[in-house]
Amino acid sequence: MTGTPIPPPGQVIAHSEGQHASHNLTGFIIFLCSESVIFLAFFSGYAVLRLAALDWLPAGVDGLEWRMPLINTVVLVSSSMTMVAAEHFKGKEKIWLFRAFWLLTMAMGAYFLYGQAVEWSGLKFGFTSGTFGGTFYLLTGFHGLHVATGILLMGLMLVKSFIPGNYSGGEEGVKATSLFWHFVDVIWIILFVLLYVWRA
Amino acid sequence: MTSTIPLPQSEPEQSWTRYFGFNTDAKVIGIQYIVVAFFFFLIGGFLAMIIRGELITPAADLVDRTVYNGLYTMHGTIMLFLFIFPILNGLNNLLIPTMIGAPDMAFPRLNAVAFWLVPIFGSLLIASFFVPGGPAYAGWWSYPPVSIQNPLGNLISGQGLWLVAVALSGVSSIMGAVNFVTTILRMRAPGMGFFRMPVFCWTALAAQTLQLIGLPALTGGAVMLLLDLTAGTSFYRPEGGGDPVLYQHFFWFYSHPAVYVIILPVFGIFSELFPVYSRKPLFGYVYVSLASFIIVGLGLVVWVHHFFPSGVPEWMRNLFMFTTMLIAVPTGVKVFAWLGTIWRGKLQLTTPMLFCLGGLINFVFAGITGIMLATVPIDIHVNNTYFVVGHFHYVIYGAAVMGIFAAIYHWFPKFTGRMPYEGLGKLHFLLTFVGANLNFLPMHPLGLMGMPRRVSSYDPEFAFWNVLASLGAFLLGVSIIPFLLNMISSWARGPRATHNPWNAIGLEWLLPSPPPEDNFGEHVPTVISRPYGYGLGEPLVEHQAEIEQALILQEAT
Numbered sequence: 001m002t003g004t005p006i007p008p009p010g011q012v013i014a015h016s017e018g019q020h021a022s023h024n025l026t027g028f029i030i031f032l033c034s035e036s037v038i039f040l041a042f043f044s045g046y047a048v049l050r051l052a053a054l055d056w057l058p059a060g061v062d063g064l065e066w067r068m069p070l071i072n073t074v075v076l077v078s079s080s081m082t083m084v085a086a087e088h089f090k091g092k093e094k095i096w097l098f099r100a101f102w103l104l105t106m107a108m109g110a111y112f113l114y115g116q117a118v119e120w121s122g123l124k125f126g127f128t129s130g131t132f133g134g135t136f137y138l139l140t141g142f143h144g145l146h147v148a149t150g151i152l153l154m155g156l157m158l159v160k161s162f163i164p165g166n167y168s169g170g171e172e173g174v175k176a177t178s179l180f181w182h183f184v185d186v187i188w189i190i191l192f193v194l195l196y197v198w199r200a
Numbered sequence: 201m202t203s204t205i206p207l208p209q210s211e212p213e214q215s216w217t218r219y220f221g222f223n224t225d226a227k228v229i230g231i232q233y234i235v236v237a238f239f240f241f242l243i244g245g246f247l248a249m250i251i252r253g254e255l256i257t258p259a260a261d262l263v264d265r266t267v268y269n270g271l272y273t274m275h276g277t278i279m280l281f282l283f284i285f286p287i288l289n290g291l292n293n294l295l296i297p298t299m300i301g302a303p304d305m306a307f308p309r310l311n312a313v314a315f316w317l318v319p320i321f322g323s324l325l326i327a328s329f330f331v332p333g334g335p336a337y338a339g340w341w342s343y344p345p346v347s348i349q350n351p352l353g354n355l356i357s358g359q360g361l362w363l364v365a366v367a368l369s370g371v372s373s374i375m376g377a378v379n380f381v382t383t384i385l386r387m388r389a390p391g392m393g394f395f396r397m398p399v400f401c402w403t404a405l406a407a408q409t410l411q412l413i414g415l416p417a418l419t420g421g422a423v424m425l426l427l428d429l430t431a432g433t434s435f436y437r438p439e440g441g442g443d444p445v446l447y448q449h450f451f452w453f454y455s456h457p458a459v460y461v462i463i464l465p466v467f468g469i470f471s472e473l474f475p476v477y478s479r480k481p482l483f484g485y486v487y488v489s490l491a492s493f494i495i496v497g498l499g500l501v502v503w504v505h506h507f508f509p510s511g512v513p514e515w516m517r518n519l520f521m522f523t524t525m526l527i528a529v530p531t532g533v534k535v536f537a538w539l540g541t542i543w544r545g546k547l548q549l550t551t552p553m554l555f556c557l558g559g560l561i562n563f564v565f566a567g568i569t570g571i572m573l574a575t576v577p578i579d580i581h582v583n584n585t586y587f588v589v590g591h592f593h594y595v596i597y598g599a600a601v602m603g604i605f606a607a608i609y610h611w612f613p614k615f616t617g618r619m620p621y622e623g624l625g626k627l628h629f630l631l632t633f634v635g636a637n638l639n640f641l642p643m644h645p646l647g648l649m650g651m652p653r654r655v656s657s658y659d660p661e662f663a664f665w666n667v668l669a670s671l672g673a674f675l676l677g678v679s680i681i682p683f684l685l686n687m688i689s690s691w692a693r694g695p696r697a698t699h700n701p702w703n704a705i706g707l708e709w710l711l712p713s714p715p716p717e718d719n720f721g722e723h724v725p726t727v728i729s730r731p732y733g734y735g736l737g738e739p740l741v742e743h744q745a746e747i748e749q750a751l752i753l754q755e756a757t
Contacts, residue, residue, distance in 0.1 A: 027379070045450070
């Protein structure tokens with residue numbers, strides 16, 4: 001039996017901040033896994049409704065225009081790369097380059113939302129146009145909400161980077177935000193395939 | 201030598217007002233959860249009394265038919281979302297940190313927010329009794345098309361409030377689940393590998409994993425239901441190309457695993473308590489622990505058995521019948537492990553042990569009717585009859601609630617510092633066991649005879665069994681009185697509890713009763729053996745003898 005030395009009474013080992021921070025990241029990853037199931041539910045609901053539908057497209061609608069969303073897809077996927085670049089520069093402690101790429105990622109996310117809004121405003125069907133309209137707005141809307149959340153999180157991290165001493169070590173918030181952004185990105189790729197690539 | 205042992209010190213008595221505020225201590229939150237859940241248990245139980253009062257005669261003479269629809273809907277919803285889940289989260293809060301030697305949960309503030317959501321959505325749900333049109337009336341599973349009717353056209357309807365409350369309950373549960381899983385994964389005492397973890401923690405981990413996987417599906421389904429109800433979409437409206445059965449998939453993808461979220465921690469309680477009161481190690485510890493995760497895996501692929509008659513294709517029926525039956529295997533492993541544990545043990549028939557034994561008997565009965573229900577031909581015959589209601593209540597009241605009572609009696613001294621009274625406890629057990637069986641057993645013959653559930657009037661040929669069931673229900677109502685008396689009087693002036701009144705083995709029993717706010721603080725003992733070493737003479741932790749001696753000395757002064 002190997003005995004660990006008993007610390008003398010009164011000696012208090014301070015909780016290290018790093019210990020708590022790693023809990024945060026664990027908790028966030030667990031949350032993301034759980035969040036992905038909501039999308040899974042929506043995807044499977046969409047697939048079930050679409051496969052069972054006799055007339056999937058409402059009258060007067062002959063499919064979705066895919067060019068604009070494709071540009072959007074390219075922008076969003078690239079924004080994951082600029083985010084990786086930002087994290088790379090943070091690792092090298094080039095904090096201004098980190099901020100620049102981080103801001104670029106935010107701008108690309110914002111452009112995506114803008115593109116989404118333009119697409120929505122030009123559509124000939126609404127939320128109540130059968131299951132086609134309902135699932136389209138539900139999927140893109142719920143995803144858009146996540147993009148907006150991601151941009152907010154990035155903004156928060158950007159502000160935090162100006163607080164002295166905050167980013168000297170590993171910053172868990174940046175890691176969590178970046179994980180979230182990649183997650184939103186992957187979800188969009190699946191969504192793009194389901195909504196625009198899948199032809200009847 | 202005891203002076204060198206760093207010991208958690210009992211703190212001066214803290215004000216009881218801390219239970220009424222935003223407190224981040226897991227032990228305070230645990231008791232808050234349990235008390236609030238019990239309050240809603242009384243409301244849900246009161247509704248059950250009205251239901252059984254209505255059913256004591258064949259005619260619909262006590263309440264209006266639409267009121268009756270609201271009663272059973274709210275009874276089910278309150279009991280599940282406001283009683284069982286919160287009370288289990290309460291036990292998780294009390295037991296997980298103390299059992300693994302953590303000072304608190306991983307995210308104390310998130311923990312407090314998750315708790316305070318419960319009274320909020322609880323009040324919202326209760327408030328729906330007072331909106332025009334009354335509360336939700338589509339049953340606790342809220343199937344469309346009934347649940348997407350809004351005849352009065354008001355924006356705030358009973359059904360709408362129901363959906364918001366269930367959504368908030370989901371948010372609270374997810375917050376709790378993230379917290380519990382992180383705590384168990386990252387904050388265990390030194391030396392406590394996974395296979396030295398108490399089974400309650402294994403089952404809590406398994407149950408919370410199910411919450412994380414299943415609950416988002418229900419949330420997704422409920423969002424679509426809410427949109428159908430309020431925004432005019434047609435996800436579940438056949439006239440708009442939607443599919444009402446799709447909702448049944450979403451609902452049961454979560455709500456079947458939800459039954460395991462409830463029963464798994466109760467398996468954990470059985471696995472903790474049988475060794476203590478049999479004075480023997482838990483039989484097959486590793487298999488019992490792993491069986492929880494096999495149940496998680498299988499529990500996620502059985503949901504379709506809830507709606508075999510809803511136009512489900514043949515292959516799906518067969519597949520889900522098979523998986524449902526398969527789940528009896530890991531469950532059977534546990535049942536036999538408990539039997540192996542009490543076999544030739546030195547049984548101590550204390551109140552918690554009686555509740556465990558009674559709960560086990562009821563659970564085995566529920567398991568047998570469960571296998572019957574899994575069989576497609578039988579299920580189609582008894583679907584939507586009292587047979588299903590009887591089976592379900594055997595699991596939930598007969599096994600889960602009895603297990604929860606066992607846990608409350610067993611850990612009451614640890615967290616209040618007072619002993620509960622045995623006499624009142626045994627009376628409570630007797631009334632509960634007899635009442636539950638008298639209430640729920642007659643539902644099986646009723647179901648086989650073809651009495652449908654959710655109707656307030658019935659053919660006079662069903663009267664005999666219904667009278668018995670109602671008497672059982674009133675007995676259950678009475679059984680709460682000795683429990684309440686016991687809890688209130690023993691907490692106020694019961695005999696002082698020592699740190700380990702049951703001679704149990706576990707980290708929580710190496711803490712003073714009640715434990716200090718940060719449990720072991722910085723002096724977490726190193727775990728050196730498996731749990732449940734009853735009769736083996738092995739210490740659980742390093743320096744165990746010194747720690748215990750110091751606790752005894754502290755109690756003497």
